[in-house]
Amino acid sequence: xxxxxxxxxxxxxxxxxxxxxxxxxxxxxxxxxxxxxxxxxxxxxxxxxxxxxxxxxxxxxxxxxxxxxxxxxxxxxxxxxxxxxxxxxxxxxxxxxxxxxxxxxxxxxxxxxxxxxxxxxxxxxxxxxxxxxxxxxxxxxxxxxxxxxxxxxxxxxxxxxxxxxxxxxxxxxxxxxxxxxxxxxxxxxxxxxxxxxxxxxxxxxxxxxxxxxxxxxxxxxxxxxxxxxxxxxxxxxxxxxxxxxxxxxxxxxxxxxxxxxxxxxxxxxxxxxxxxxxxxxxxxxxxxxxxxxxxxxxxxxxxxxxxxxxxxxxxxxxxxxxxxxxxxxxxxxxxxxxxxxxxxxxxxxxxxxxxxxxxxxxxxxxxxxxxxxxxxxxxx
Amino acid sequence: xxxxxxxxxxxxxxxxxxxxxxxxxxxxxxxxxxxxxxxxxxxxxxxxxxxxxxxxxxxxxxxxxxxxxxxxxxxxxxxxxxxxxxxxxxxxxxxxxxxxxxxxxxxxxxxxxxxxxxxxxxxxxxxxxxxxxxxxxxxxxxxxxxxxxxxxxxxxxxxxxxxxxxxxxxxxxxxxxxxxxxxxxxxxxxxxxxxxxxxxxxxxxxxxxxxxxxxxxxxxxxxxxxxxxxxxxxxxxxxxxxxxxxxxxxxxxxxxxxxxxxxxxxxxxxxxxxxxxxxxxxxxxxxxxxxxxxxxxxxxxxxxxxxxxxxxxxxxxxxxxxxxxxxxxxxxxxxxxxxxxxxxxxxxxxxxxxxxxxxxxxxxxxxxxxxxxxxxxxxx
Numbered sequence: 123x124x125x126x127x128x129x130x131x132x133x134x135x136x137x138x139x140x141x142x143x144x145x146x147x148x149x150x151x152x153x154x155x156x157x158x159x160x161x162x163x164x165x166x167x168x169x170x171x172x173x174x175x176x177x178x179x180x181x182x183x184x185x186x187x188x189x190x191x192x193x194x195x196x197x198x199x200x201x202x203x204x205x206x207x208x209x210x211x212x213x214x215x216x217x218x219x220x221x222x223x224x225x226x227x228x229x230x231x232x233x234x235x236x237x238x239x240x241x242x243x244x245x246x247x248x249x250x251x252x253x254x255x256x257x258x259x260x261x262x263x264x265x266x267x268x269x270x271x272x273x274x275x276x277x278x279x280x281x282x283x284x285x286x287x288x289x290x291x292x293x294x295x296x297x298x299x300x301x302x303x304x305x306x307x308x309x310x311x312x313x314x315x316x317x318x319x320x321x322x323x324x325x326x327x328x329x330x331x332x333x334x335x336x337x338x339x340x341x342x343x344x345x346x347x348x349x350x351x352x353x354x355x356x357x358x359x360x361x362x363x364x365x366x367x368x369x370x371x372x373x374x375x376x377x378x379x380x381x382x383x384x385x386x387x388x389x390x391x392x393x394x395x396x397x398x399x400x401x402x403x404x405x406x407x408x409x410x411x412x413x414x415x416x417x418x419x420x421x422x423x424x425x426x427x428x429x430x431x432x433x434x435x436x437x438x439x440x441x442x443x444x445x446x447x448x449x450x451x452x453x454x455x456x457x458x459x460x461x462x463x464x465x466x467x468x469x470x471x472x473x474x475x476x477x478x479x480x481x482x483x484x485x486x487x488x489x490x491x492x493x494x495x496x497x498x499x500x501x502x
Numbered sequence: 503x504x505x506x507x508x509x510x511x512x513x514x515x516x517x518x519x520x521x522x523x524x525x526x527x528x529x530x531x532x533x534x535x536x537x538x539x540x541x542x543x544x545x546x547x548x549x550x551x552x553x554x555x556x557x558x559x560x561x562x563x564x565x566x567x568x569x570x571x572x573x574x575x576x577x578x579x580x581x582x583x584x585x586x587x588x589x590x591x592x593x594x595x596x597x598x599x600x601x602x603x604x605x606x607x608x609x610x611x612x613x614x615x616x617x618x619x620x621x622x623x624x625x626x627x628x629x630x631x632x633x634x635x636x637x638x639x640x641x642x643x644x645x646x647x648x649x650x651x652x653x654x655x656x657x658x659x660x661x662x663x664x665x666x667x668x669x670x671x672x673x674x675x676x677x678x679x680x681x682x683x684x685x686x687x688x689x690x691x692x693x694x695x696x697x698x699x700x701x702x703x704x705x706x707x708x709x710x711x712x713x714x715x716x717x718x719x720x721x722x723x724x725x726x727x728x729x730x731x732x733x734x735x736x737x738x739x740x741x742x743x744x745x746x747x748x749x750x751x752x753x754x755x756x757x758x759x760x761x762x763x764x765x766x767x768x769x770x771x772x773x774x775x776x777x778x779x780x781x782x783x784x785x786x787x788x789x790x791x792x793x794x795x796x797x798x799x800x801x802x803x804x805x806x807x808x809x810x811x812x813x814x815x816x817x818x819x820x821x822x823x824x825x826x827x828x829x830x831x832x833x834x835x836x837x838x839x840x841x842x843x844x845x846x847x848x849x850x851x852x853x854x855x856x857x858x859x860x861x862x863x864x865x866x867x868x869x870x871x872x873x874x875x876x877x878x879x880x881x882x
Contacts, residue, residue: 125532125535125536125540125541126540126541126543126544127544128536128541129535129536129537129541129542129543129544129545130541130544130545130548130559132526132536132537133545133559133560134558134559136525136526137558137559137560137561137563137564138525138559138560138561138562138563138564139524139525139526139537139561140522140523140524140525140561140604141522141523141524141525141598141604142520142521142522142523142594142595142597142598142604142605142606143520143521143522143523143598144519144520144521144595144598144599145516145518145519145520145521146512146516146519146595148595148596148599149866150866151810151811151865151866152505152810152811154810154819154865154866155505155509155809155810155811156505156508156509156512157509157512157519157592157595158589158592158593158596158810158819159576159592159787159788159808159809159810159817160505160506160787160788160789160809160810160811161505161506161508161509161510161788162509162576162588162589162592162788163506163509163576163578163787163788164505164506164507164509164510165509165510165513165588166575166576166578166581166585166586166588166589167578167581167585168510169581169582169584169585169587169588170578170581170582170585173582173584173585176584176585176587178514178517179510179513179514179517179518179587179588180513180517180518180584180587180588180591181517181518181519181520181587181591181607182518182584182587183517183518184517184518192627195546196539196542196543196546198543198546198547198550201546201547201549201550202549202550202553202627203627203628204549204553204556204560204562204627204628205546205547205549205550205553205556206546207549207556207559207560207561207562207627207628208542208545208546208549208559208560209538209542209546210628211560211561212537212538212539212542214522215522215524215526215528215537216528216538217522218521218522218523218524219524219528224520224521224522225522226522226606227561227628228625228628229625229627229628230624230625230627231623231624231625231626231627232624237620237624240617240620240621240624241620241621241624241625243611244610244611244612244617244620244621244624245608245609245610245611245621245625246611247572247582247583247584247587247609247610247611248583248584248587248590248607248608248609407539407540407543408539408540408541408542408543409540428539429535429539429540430531430532430534430535430538430539430540431531431532431535431540437539439534439538485531485534486529486530486531486534
């Protein structure tokens with residue numbers, strides 16, 4: 123059986139991936155009197171006096187809601203909140219496994235900015251943080267902006283910022299492999315959705331000077347068709363001369379391709395047209411923009427994907443557990459770009475001698491989350 | 503240490519009572535490829551084709567949201583959503599322990615009918631059922647009515663209907679102990695909130711003919727001060743002659759006192775004024791309307807409370823796990839009063855020979871939930 127078949131089979135057998143466990147014993151009447159009534163009234167009364175005590179006396183201090191509306195799940199598109207559940211459950215178990223955070227999937231049946239913001243604000247009291255996930259652009263940008271402003275717990279749209287952190291970390295190490303400098307390379311980003319925006323913003327913070335963003339209609343440029351407010355803002359900054367053209371045009375002599383877009387958009391000829399020792403991050407999930415072996419044959423010096431079954435896994439699982447662990451442990455209210463850049467630097471630093479086959483720490487390495495968490499707290 | 507101190511201490515030590523566990527292994531790259539990307543895309547795609555498959559492939563089929571706005575927590579009143587968390591976590595671990603249902607606390611920062619309904623509808627796709635909890639009357643009635651009508655998963659306000667089931671079961675057995683018939687006794691209900699309404703409605707279904715409801719201002723009657731739409735409806739039905747008076751007046755010669763109200767409202771003199779062999783259910787939590795030893799000294803034949811540390815625990819924990827287990831296993835969309843009455847009969851039937859010290863099965867008995875679940879499914 124391949125991964126798809128095994129995954130489907132195991133989901134059927136286990137009925138999903140999550141279980142709730144009690145940390146309190148429940149075997150005797152005394153146990154019930156402590157866990158439930160009458161004893162439970164005491165922690166309630168303490169929190170009623172000072173609601174900050176919910177952080178110490180309940181799940182709040184170690185819990186994150188993994189929130190989606192199912193509008194942009196993996197690379198599968200708008201498949202709805204129910205169909206997004208397996209991915210949200212997956213994030214939840216990764217949160218637990220890597221950061222000992224108890225995360226719960228919240229799949230929303232509302233899809234506009236006001237509806238999503240209202241629902242998340244409504245459920246916020248029980249959570250220590252909000253991980254927004256797989257919400258389509260441009261709704262996701264405004265949702266995140268408003269929630270960061272209006273809530274008193276950390277909110278992060280992982281598709282933007284988790285992706286930004288792992289790509290920035292990976293690129294730092296890939297550039298060491300090919301001996302190029304971050305402020306001298308030409309980077310092309312394929313995809314102007316959540317991932318593309320998050321990556322672009324953090325790469326700027328990291329020192330990249332030459333950036334071109336391409337969506338399904340070509341290079342983003344003011345006045346072009348298919349723009350939106352967020353693309354306009356970015357185009358004004360990275361493409362003031364109003365360059366237009368296709369992905370193939372953009373990639374000619376470029377040093378780096380970062381795909382957060384669709385399977386198959388990158389073909390051999392484009393890789394061959396890039397500058398010497400091109401770096402390819404083909405991060406579309408589950409099927410990358412180009413298969414790694416094809417990219418290597420076409421001359422790529424470093425190839426990364428988001429998948430567990432290829433080398434150089436540039437996967438958000440390396441970032442989000444540690445980012446939220448740092449935010450929760452440090453009681454950080456807002457996760458800033460300076461914190462995210464610190465996390466990327468720390469993540470890159472975990473690979474002592476980067477090679478073309480190893481630019482990232484292993485996603486299985488359980489020390490990663492602590493390193494990232496420490497970086498977040500230090501930057502706070 | 504008493505229960506309050508031990509409870510507070512353990513909540514501090516464990517940081518609440520819940521933990522998320524993964525049912526999938528996560529130790530190898532292959533594990534990640536099955537639990538997460540790329541394998542996870544397959545269950546997503548299956549559910550996208552038929553969203554009913556979420557019941558089989560995700561947590562949905564065995565999960566319940568325990569939803570409160572913190573406006574009527576235990577007998578503690580409007581202490582807010584954060585302060586309600588310990589109780590909701592308590593319900594969640596009871597769901598797991600007794601019915602193997604994975605329940606999660608959702609504490610809402612909205613308090614009006616429209617806000618609560620909108621929030622619950624928004625999060626419904628990820629859950630198999632909604633247990634409304636500790637929401638103040640009369641908001642709770644309209645919230646439940648609308649959610650039952652508008653959602654396609656079972657919704658139950660436990661304070662009303664869980665209480666209705668356990669009180670009805672307990673009263674059936676208490677009446678056996680004193681040798682009285684359900685259609686001949688005079689029952690006085692103290693408390694016109696969620697519990698009082700739920701108990702009254704199910705006792706009617708069970709055959710009680712003479713019922714008086716008393717709130718903090720006395721017997722409810724049309725035209726009296728402090729009424730609301732729900733009290734009016736009930737008063738028209740149970741008090742057509744417009745009787746008025748205090749709890750003391752109502753209890754004179756009554757057979758049964760059922761308190762779902764406030765500590766201390768029932769005093770010895772009132773018990774003494776009741777008919778022979780009075781039955782006292784003093785269910786206010788954590789402090790009952792009268793302490794059991796005082797009620798016994800005053801002549802009560804059977805005394806029940808909601809607490810784990812006295813005999814005859816009439817606690818919702820005997821009902822809600824099994825009711826939702828039956829509803830989830832049977833894919834029941836609406837939990838009706840006929841189903842609840844069947845659950846009460848089944849619950850009462852678990853005590854073969856009721857005595858004044860044993861009218862209910864033990865809350866520790868893990869077979870109760872299955873018996874209740876079967877009754878729910880049979881009645882469906």
